[in-house]
Amino acid sequence: MIAAAKILEQRTHLVPGKLKITEHFFEVPRDYTKPSAGTLKLFARSARKAERPADNSDPEDKKRSQLPWFVYLQGGPGFECRSPQNNAWTNTILDKGYQLLCLDQRGTGLSTPVTASTLGLRGNDPVQANYLKSFRADSIVKDCEAIRKALTADYPAEKQKWTVMGQSFGGFCATTYLSFYPEGLKEVFIFGGLPPMVNGPDEVYERLYKKVIQRNEAYYQKYPEDVDRVKKIVTLLQKFGDSTVRLSSEGSLSARRFQQLGLQFGAHGGIDTVHELVLRASSDLSQFGHLTRGTLSSIEQSLSFDENILYSVLHEPIYCQGTASNWSAERIIQKYSEFSLPKDGPIYFTGEMMYPFMLNAYSELRKVKAPAELIASYADWPSLYSLPQLAQNTVPVYAAVYIDDMYVDFDFSMDTAGRIKGCKTFVTNAMYHDAVRSRVDDVMKGVWALRDDVMD
Template structure:
C-alpha cells in the first residue's frame, strides 16, 4: 500500500452547519502488483461546523479534529454516495460524536467509474474482463484500509480503528472486511447485504421469488384496475417493437416489467401506479407515450 496517498482535499460549508471535505486518494489498481498503475478513489468527510465563542486550545482543537471515524459503504453495486447533507444518516451519526466518511467504491461515483465508454478504453473483451476483476469487494476493502491508515496516521492508537456501516452490497463488503482486515474495525453495522452463510444461493432465490409473488399480489389488490392497464401497455410496447427512451435505449416489455423492483421500497406500489397511470393517460390522449413519461420510467428502471 506504499503508493496509496491523499492527493487532493477541499473543504466547504453546507447548510445544516456541516463542514464537508472532498477527498481524492490514489491507490493501486492491483494490490498484488502495484506496477499495473493506480486509480483515484473519491470520498467525502463530514463533521459538524462549530464556531465557539471562546477560541479553543490547541489540545481541544486536536481532539475535535480526531473524532472516531464512521464509514458508510453504499449499496449497488454500482452506486456512488449522495452528498452528506442529503443522507438522513449523517446527522444521526454526527450526533453520536463521530466524524463521517462517505466513500465512492472503486468503479462508482467519482472513483474511476465503470461504464461502457470507460471500459472500452481497456481494449478487447478479455482485457476488459481482466480490468473488471480489480473492482470486487476484496479490493474495495483494501481501498478502505489504505484510506484508514492515511486518515488516522497521526491519531492515538485507540482511535486508529474505525466503525463501518454497510448498506445492501456494502454489507457484503463488510463481511469481506471482517474476513480479511478485521484488525482495522472498531464496530460494524449492516443494513441488508448479509450473505447466506451455510446456505446456497438457490435457497435465497426461492425465498425471493415467493416475495416477488406476494408484492405483485399486493400491488394488484391495491390497484385492481391496473391488471388490464398493464396488459394493454405490454401489448402496445410489443406492437411497437419497443419504445425509444430519452437516453437512447429501448423500452421493451421485459424492461417495463422490471419497474416491479420498486415494490421492495417504501412507497413503491404508489410510484409504479403513478407511472402506469401516466402511460395509460398518454395513450388515451395522444396514442403514444410522451417523453416526460418515458423519462420517469427511465429513472425507475435504470
C-alpha cells in the same frame, strides 16, 4: 498487508447546518495482488461538526480532527455516496461523537468511475472484462483499509480502528471486511445487508422470485384496476417489438424492460410509484394510442442501469465464490410462469434481477455487451467470506434485518447473523429495504439500542 493509500488532495469547506466537509482524493492499487497493474483514484467526503466555523486556528480543531472515524458503505453495487449534508442520518452519527466518511466505492461517483466510455479506454473486450473483476467487495474493503491507515496515521495506536456502516451491498462489503481485516474495525452496523453465505446466485434468486411474486400480489390487491392497464401497455409493447419504442437515451422500451419497474416494489412507497407510472402510461394509451415522451422519460428515469453499469454487470458476481453466475436470474425465472409473456392472468413485474436482454435494450449496456458476457461466464472468483473467521469474530456487529425485504432474503440474513459470533439483530416486519432512508429515525433507534444495550 495493505499499505496506506496515498493522499492526493484534501480540501475543507463549510456548508449550511454547521458542518465542515472535507473532499478527499486518494490513490490506491487497482489490483492489490499486482501493483504493476496501475492505480485508481478514490474520492470521499468527510464531515464533522464545525463548532467554530470561522476560526481555522481554533486550538480545539486538531482534537476534533482526531475524532473516531465512522465510514459509510453505500448499497449497490455500483452506486456513489450522497454528500454527508444530504443524508438524513448524518447528524445522528456526528452527535454520537464520530466524524463521518462517505466513500465513493471504486468505479462509482468520482472514484475512477466505470462507464461505457471509460471502460472502452482500457482496451479490447477481454481486457475490459479483466478490469471489471477488480470492483467487487474483496477489492473495496482493501481500499477501506488503505484509506483508514492514511487517515489515522497520526492517531494513537489504540484509536486507529474505525466503525463501518453498510447499507445493502455495503453490508455485504462490511461482512467481507469482518472476514479478512477485522483488525481495522471497532464496530460494524449493517442495514438490510447481511449477505447469503452461498457460492453463487441461483439459490438467492430461487428465494427472491418468490418474494417478488408476493409484492406483485400486494400491488394488484391495492390497485386491481392496474391488471387491465398493465396488460394493455404490455400488449402495445409486444405489438411493436423489442426495439420499436425508442427512448431518449437511444435505448428501447420492450415489454421485459417495462416489467423491470417491479424493482421499485422493495422500497417504501414503491407500489405507489409503479402505479403512478402505469396510470400515466394507461392514460396516454386511452387518449393518444401511444406513450408520450414525458411518460417514456419517467419510465426510463426509474431504471438507472445506463447510469450505473457496474450495478448491472457485477450484480450476480457479488454472490460468486469459485463459480460463474451464467445469467442466473434468466435461468431461474423459467421456473416461475408468473413472469412469462404473453399471459392470461395478471402480468407480474420482476425485481432486482439482471438479464441478458438488457445488453440490447439499454444503450450504455449495449456498449459493454461483450465484456459483460465474459464476466457472466467467469468462474474463478475468489472468496468473499471466511466462515472460520466470522465464527470467532470479536468485533461488535449490529444489524437491521427486514422480514419483508425483497432484495436480501430474510432467512439467509438470519442464517448469516448466526454465523457471525456476537452479531445482534434488530428484526422488524414494519420496514422495507430502504428504511435507512425512508424510516431513518425508527431504524436507527432500533439498531443503536442494540449497541447501547437498551434491549438486553
